[in-house]
Amino acid sequence: MPNAAYIMLIPLLPLAGFAVLGLFGRQHFRKTAGALGTGLVLISTALALWIAWQYFSAGLTNGYCPQTVPVKFTWLTFSSGLSIDLSMILDPISVMMIVVVTLISLMVHIFSLSYMRGEPRYATYYAFLNLFTFSMLGLVLSGNIFEIYIFWELVGCSSFLLIGFYFDRPTAVKAANKAFIVTRFADLGFLVGILILSFHAETLDFHTLIQRLTEPGPQLTSITTTSFLGISLLSWGLALVFVGGAGKSALFPLHIWLPDAMEGPTPVSALIHAATMVVAGVYLVARLYPVYSYSDPAVLKIVLYAGALSALLAAIIACTQTDIKRVLAYSTMSQIGYMMFALGAYGYTASMFHLFTHAFFKALLFLCAGVIIHHVHSNEMKDMGGMRKALPLTHACFLVACLAIAGIPPFSGFFSKEDILLAAWNANKLVYAVGLFTSGLTAFYMFRLYFSIFWNKPPAGHPHKMPLAESLPLVILALGAIFAGFSPFNRLVTYNGTPEAPHSIGVFAIAPVVLALLGITIAGNLYRKESDRPQRTAAAFKGLYQLAYHKFYIDEVYAFITKKIIFNLIGRPAAWIDRNIVDGLMNLLATVTARVAAGIKGIQSGKMQDYALYFFAGIAGLAVLFIYIYT
Amino acid sequence: MSASAVVFYILSVLILASALLAVTSGKIFRSAIWLLFSLTGIAGLYFWLGMDFVAAVQIIVYVGGIVVLIIFSIFLTQQSGKDLPAPVRARVLYSALAACLGFLLTCVLLRQFPFRQALIPDYDFAPDMSVRNIGIQLLSTKEHGYVLPFEVISLLLLAAMIGCIVLAIKTKPGDR
Amino acid sequence: MNHVPLIHILILSTALFFIGMYGLLTRRNMITMLMSVELILNSVNINFVAFNVYLYPQKLTGIFFTLFIIAIAAAEAAVAIAIIINLYRNFHSIDVEAADEMKF
Numbered sequence: 047m048p049n050a051a052y053i054m055l056i057p058l059l060p061l062a063g064f065a066v067l068g069l070f071g072r073q074h075f076r077k078t079a080g081a082l083g084t085g086l087v088l089i090s091t092a093l094a095l096w097i098a099w100q101y102f103s104a105g106l107t108n109g110y111c112p113q114t115v116p117v118k119f120t121w122l123t124f125s126s127g128l129s130i131d132l133s134m135i136l137d138p139i140s141v142m143m144i145v146v147v148t149l150i151s152l153m154v155h156i157f158s159l160s161y162m163r164g165e166p167r168y169a170t171y172y173a174f175l176n177l178f179t180f181s182m183l184g185l186v187l188s189g190n191i192f193e194i195y196i197f198w199e200l201v202g203c204s205s206f207l208l209i210g211f212y213f214d215r216p217t218a219v220k221a222a223n224k225a226f227i228v229t230r231f232a233d234l235g236f237l238v239g240i241l242i243l244s245f246h247a248e249t250l251d252f253h254t255l256i257q258r259l260t261e262p263g264p265q266l267t268s269i270t271t272t273s274f275l276g277i278s279l280l281s282w283g284l285a286l287v288f289v290g291g292a293g294k295s296a297l298f299p300l301h302i303w304l305p306d307a308m309e310g311p312t313p314v315s316a317l318i319h320a321a322t323m324v325v326a327g328v329y330l331v332a333r334l335y336p337v338y339s340y341s342d343p344a345v346l347k348i349v350l351y352a353g354a355l356s357a358l359l360a361a362i363i364a365c366t367q368t369d370i371k372r373v374l375a376y377s378t379m380s381q382i383g384y385m386m387f388a389l390g391a392y393g394y395t396a397s398m399f400h401l402f403t404h405a406f407f408k409a410l411l412f413l414c415a416g417v418i419i420h421h422v423h424s425n426e427m428k429d430m431g432g433m434r435k436a437l438p439l440t441h442a443c444f445l446v447a448c449l450a451i452a453g454i455p456p457f458s459g460f461f462s463k464e465d466i467l468l469a470a471w472n473a474n475k476l477v478y479a480v481g482l483f484t485s486g487l488t489a490f491y492m493f494r495l496y497f498s499i500f501w502n503k504p505p506a507g508h509p510h511k512m513p514l515a516e517s518l519p520l521v522i523l524a525l526g527a528i529f530a531g532f533s534p535f536n537r538l539v540t541y542n543g544t545p546e547a548p549h550s551i552g553v554f555a556i557a558p559v560v561l562a563l564l565g566i567t568i569a570g571n572l573y574r575k576e577s578d579r580p581q582r583t584a585a586a587f588k589g590l591y592q593l594a595y596h597k598f599y600i601d602e603v604y605a606f607i608t609k610k611i612i613f614n615l616i617g618r619p620a621a622w623i624d625r626n627i628v629d630g631l632m633n634l635l636a637t638v639t640a641r642v643a644a645g646i647k648g649i650q651s652g653k654m655q656d657y658a659l660y661f662f663a664g665i666a667g668l669a670v671l672f673i674y675i676y677t
Numbered sequence: 678m679s680a681s682a683v684v685f686y687i688l689s690v691l692i693l694a695s696a697l698l699a700v701t702s703g704k705i706f707r708s709a710i711w712l713l714f715s716l717t718g719i720a721g722l723y724f725w726l727g728m729d730f731v732a733a734v735q736i737i738v739y740v741g742g743i744v745v746l747i748i749f750s751i752f753l754t755q756q757s758g759k760d761l762p763a764p765v766r767a768r769v770l771y772s773a774l775a776a777c778l779g780f781l782l783t784c785v786l787l788r789q790f791p792f793r794q795a796l797i798p799d800y801d802f803a804p805d806m807s808v809r810n811i812g813i814q815l816l817s818t819k820e821h822g823y824v825l826p827f828e829v830i831s832l833l834l835l836a837a838m839i840g841c842i843v844l845a846i847k848t849k850p851g852d853r
Numbered sequence: 854m855n856h857v858p859l860i861h862i863l864i865l866s867t868a869l870f871f872i873g874m875y876g877l878l879t880r881r882n883m884i885t886m887l888m889s890v891e892l893i894l895n896s897v898n899i900n901f902v903a904f905n906v907y908l909y910p911q912k913l914t915g916i917f918f919t920l921f922i923i924a925i926a927a928a929e930a931a932v933a934i935a936i937i938i939n940l941y942r943n944f945h946s947i948d949v950e951a952a953d954e955m956k957f
Contacts, residue, residue, distance in 0.1 A: 679856045681856060681857070682856040682857050685857050685861075685862075689861075689865045692865070692869065693865070693868055693869065693872065696869055696872045696873070696892050697872055699876070699888060699889075699892070700872060700873070700875060700876030700879070700880065700885070700888075700889055700892075701876075705882060705884065705885060708885055708888060709888065712888045712891065712892070715892065715895075716891075716895065719895050719898070719899060722899065723902060726902055726903070726906050727906065728902055728905075728906070728915075728916060730916065731898075731902060731916055731919050731920070734919075734920060734923055735898075735923065738923050738924075738927055739891070739895070739923065739926070739927075742927055743891060743926065743927055743930045746930060746931065746934060747884060747887065747888060747930070747934075750884060750934045750937065750938070751884055753938070754884070754937065754938070754941050754947055755947060761880075761881065761882055761885070762881050762882075762948065763881075764879045764880065764881055768878065768879060769879055771878075772874075772875050772878035772879045773875060775874075775875075775878070776871040776872070776874055776875040776878075777871075779871050779874070780867060780868060780871045783867045783870075783871075784864060784867060787860060787863050787864070787867070788860070792859055792860075792907075792908065793908065806913070806916075810913075811913065811916065814913055814917070815917070821912070821913070821914075823917050826917070826921055830921055830924050830925070833924075833925065833928055834924065834928050837928035837929070837931055837932050838928075838931075840932050840935070841931050841932055841934075841935040842935075844932070844935035844936055844938075844939050845934075845935040845938050845939060847942075
């Protein structure tokens with residue numbers, strides 16, 4: 047097994063990068079910040095790949111992938127059993143996640159070498175990217191539920207810093223605030239859930255926590271028998287933890303921050319809001335999966351329905367959006383919905399597999415979008431079109447990614463999506479139907495995007511020479527999108543470490559592929575050539591189209607709730623109390639003191655005889671006191 | 678009520694009345710003269726107690742020295758015929774109150790204290806209070822000798838003299 | 854002498870002391886304040902002499918203390934006059950209410 051020191055280096059190298067670039071970046075590393083940041087993440091990626099190679103090859107030979115805790119530092123001890131440790135856990139999903147996070151982060155770092163060149167705050171950008179990489183790596187390696195909460199917040203903070211990177215743009219600032227506030231609000235639920243679970247299980251360590259909450263014992267009985275408002279505390283704890291995960295993973299209705307988060311630089315969107323941070327919620331539920339699946343299937347049902355609803359709604363909205371990044375954002379939300387309902391349908395392996403493949407093709411999509419946006423200097427689809435001559439490599443990679451996401455064999459998305467649908471079929475037929483329909487919609491809107499960018503108008507322009515820093519990540523990610531589907535996930539990444547029985551592809555896979563091809567055909571029909579067919583189709587679906595275009599008016603609902611209800615009912619009275627009562631009390635104290643001081647300053651009259659009188663009065667008083675009262 | 682007791686009470690009335698007039702008089706010169714009467718009365722008290730030497734010193738130094746000094750300084754600093762400004766009414770009240778309360782408190786304390794009163798000795802045991810003996814005692818270094826306080830007092834007087842000169846000296850304009 | 858109890862002489866000196874204190878607190882003229890201080894010192898002298906005569910007739914302690922107090926009072930009166938002259942030069946007034954520069 048790899049040395050614990052190497053495992054600790056994986057997150058600590060980017061942390062060092064953040065510290066150095068953050069403190070000295072502006073003066074000393076103005077040009078070389080990119081090289082430093084990328085170099086550190088490169089080393090982390092190499093270490094992660096090496097560890098994963100060792101871990102999984104051992105798992106293949108032994109037939110079992112154990113959960114080990116190679117690093118553990120006791121930090122805060124509350125009682126003999128309850129302590130916050132800083133520990134790192136190695137089990138199939140965490141090893142897979144460190145590979146994903148470091149690899150995608152490395153791709154984004156390399157891409158940004160060319161994409162963000164000339165940016166005045168270059169060093170700060172790389173510092174934040176390194177901070178994010180550190181936080182995400184810490185999150186996936188956390189072995190202690192409080193530690194994961196710490197890194198959860200750190201990831202949120204890095205996301206805030208990066209979304210609001212262009213802080214002179216008011217939209218970016220608002221988007222950063224929105225992201226942070228919504229996720230913070232969800233994290234409140236997360237914290238309460240942590241407290242409930244850890245209080246009853248009397249431990250914060252994941253391994254012990256899961257053990258105590260799944261095997262019969264005093265902790266499990268205490269948490270299942272205590273109930274609040276008729277629901278057992280175990281359900282409350284798990285549901286609240288899920289709420290925290292839902293906020294970070296942009297599930298309906300806490301998804302409002304994700305489209306606005308596209309205000310950040312595009313490589314940031316690729317890293318954070320497509321491949322890594324938004325899957326943190328899925329990762330959290332996966333980490334606690336034994337508790338969800340054994341002890342409380344009811345909450346798992348909530349996970350199932352929330353994921354399915356999210357997937358469907360996001361897909362519908364994505365069909366109408368015109369900003370390329372917004373389409374990709376809703377696509378992310380939809381795919382995360384897939385991952386979530388896969389977990390809800392007892393499809394642990396399927397969910398993790400989809401997480402793995404999704405990271406590749408989604409990051410690829412965003413990086414291609416970055417190239418396109420830089421080329422046309424606009425985010426809107428109507429400004430693009432006929433770009434297949436001007437950006438040949440981008441065209442190829444984008445096509446590969448779209449085929450992967452649509453689930454066309456033999457690309458990776460086909461395998462993972464098929465696993466998910468199989469799990470859904472076994473669990474709940476309605477959710478299966480929703481998943482099937484959504485996969486058709488996915489193919490439709492992705493190819494709508496593809497055709498609108500690269501076809502639609504007559505091809506123009508000469509082949510644009512792309513710098514190596516931009517083309518290398520695209521090629522690597524495209525290779526991943528093609529070949530990642532062949533990794534033996536069912537043998538390696540399962541919830542208890544032992545391999546699952548492989549299932550044959552067979553007849554079951556036909557339906558989603560057929561629907562996907564249908565979606566592609568419709569999209570090609572509408573968008574391949576410039577015509578008015580899209581507008582006429584939209585007019586045919588008028589009401590639904592308007593609803594979807596305005597994102598189901600969720601943002602307006604939130605704005606109403608916050609402005610009219612929270613601000614007026616809670617905010618204004620609180621401000622009034624603060625200004626008049628709290629401040630008033632302080633002012634009153636100050637005024638009283640000032641008045642008393644003004645009143646008694648007359649004692650210092652400067653006249654010696656007054657002083658002599660006071661002196662004598664004091665002596666007489668003391669004399670009486672000591673002679674008669676304190677004899 | 679023997680004659681000496683009567684003499685004592687007359688003397689005490691003189692002392693207190695003069696003192697009271699000294700502190701309340703409106704004209705400053707009169708106030709000084711009432712002080713003079715009061716001090717003379719005290720000298721008389723000393724004579725009545727049989728302390729001739731102390732009485733003589735009182736008259737010479739206090740009456741003949743200090744009161745004269747006070748009168749000279751009155752002449753130097755203001756017109757002695759003018760009325761003194763009246764004190765603030767509040768302060769008069771508080772001071773009178775303080776004085777009366779203090780007096781009562783001290784009297785109560787005095788009454789409680791059992792003074793071990795010696796029998797009045799007859800003249801056989803009376804000490805030799807001649808000036809010669811006082812002088813010898815003043816400069817004696819043996820028991821009951823007061824040479825140390827004597828030396829200290831002389832240092833004090835020297836310091837006082839120098840201090841007075843320094844305080845009261847008038848620097849010529851242009852010197853400082 | 855034995856017809857007058859010691860207490861009466863002490864009451865006399867106490868009264869003189871408090872009359873002097875009243876004068877010290879009330880009088881606005883610095884020279885009259887000095888006069889009140891002399892009254893206070895004299896009251897203490899009376900005390901010493903009375904104790905010497907009534908309680909320790911064999912000793913001379915009271916006489917010596919009285920002598921010393923008189924000497925000190927004289928020195929102090931001289932210094933006080935010097936100070937008053939100095940203050941008169943600075944404030945051009947003997948009124949003690951005029952020297953209130955140490956007020957708030």
